[in-house]
Amino acid sequence: MNINHLAQEIIEGRTLKRNEDLHFFATVNLRNLCEGANSIRQALCGDSVDLCSIINGRSGKCHEDCKFCAQSSHHHTEVEEYRFLDSDILISDCKKHADQGVHRYSVVTAGRKLEQKDLEAVCYAYKIMSKHNDINLCASHGLLSEEDFIALKESGVTMYHANIETSRRNFPNICTTHTYEDKLNTIKLAQRLGFKVCSGGIIGMGETFEDRLDMALSLSELQIPSIPINALMPIKGTVYENIEPLTEDEILRTIAMFRFINPTARIRLAAGRILMKDSGKKAFLAGANATITGDLLTTSGNNIDQDKRMLREMGFHL
Secondary structure (H helix, E strand, C coil): CCHHHHHHHHHCCCCCCCCCCCHHHHCCCHHHHHHHHHHHHHHHHCCECEEEEEEEEEECCECCCCCCCCCECCCCCCCCCECCCCHHHHHHHHHHHHHCCCCEEEEEECCCECCHHHHHHHHHHHHHHHHHCCCEEEEECECCCHHHHHHHHHCCCCEEECCCECCCCCHHHHCCCCCHHHHHHHHHHHHHCCCEEECCEEECCCCCHHHHHHHHHHHHHCCCCEEEEEECCCCCCCCCCCCCCCCHHHHHHHHHHHHHHCCCCEEEECCCHHHCHHHHHHHHHCCCCEEECCCCCCCCCCCHHHHHHHHHHCCCEC
């Protein structure tokens, strides 16, 4: 496989499909793969980078059994537990991030879905955020109904986040309280109602490279414009507490492969940047062009100002 020729073909409009033999991504020279992914990013996306920040709106006591998650009640972690945050806290935090030049802000909540009173509270907060801040709003509240989505849309939310997490094959190995189809149905409902969708997953949970390839293809088939890639940070008390973290090379190979398969998407670095040198600097030369950032996050190693400075020094513009 001549990876440079393939990159050029993708720049010229080729789309990689599920029925093709794409296993070469697992073994092709990593440096060449990253260079090809970077050329695709430059040609089709330019040098802009997208920053988003999140706040954990409700923490802990989640009844879902996702093996990676510290907030699941099925695990015994030291995660802080609290009910839905006061709207004033959410509104203030959004303004702080908007003032720092972040492009997108999301409230994330643990649990299968929001209770009605919490949905009403967060919709009130979103309305104030939308009115008073120059920032795009994203929401991540689980498996919602059509009525719930309509309420979010009327409150100013334009993007919905729902990770597919892994491949269809591997999903039952990481969660049994909801299904891969539940995820797909939520994504398709959000799309039908006019939301852009942010969806990606987690690597480093013992899955095969084939599973990562399948996830990338599924997101391409769903035409997802924003794809967060999380590298598992093993958390004490979860099923995966003793799993060996991924190497930087494994993470870079996955990011580059995702860029080849999703050439115009925002490939967004999420959890696990701290597993790479310089907070993932090489990843932005391997196809990534977006990241989660924030002063309260511990998974990147950088705060907002440090991320902005690093990216500008690399030639990106915000």
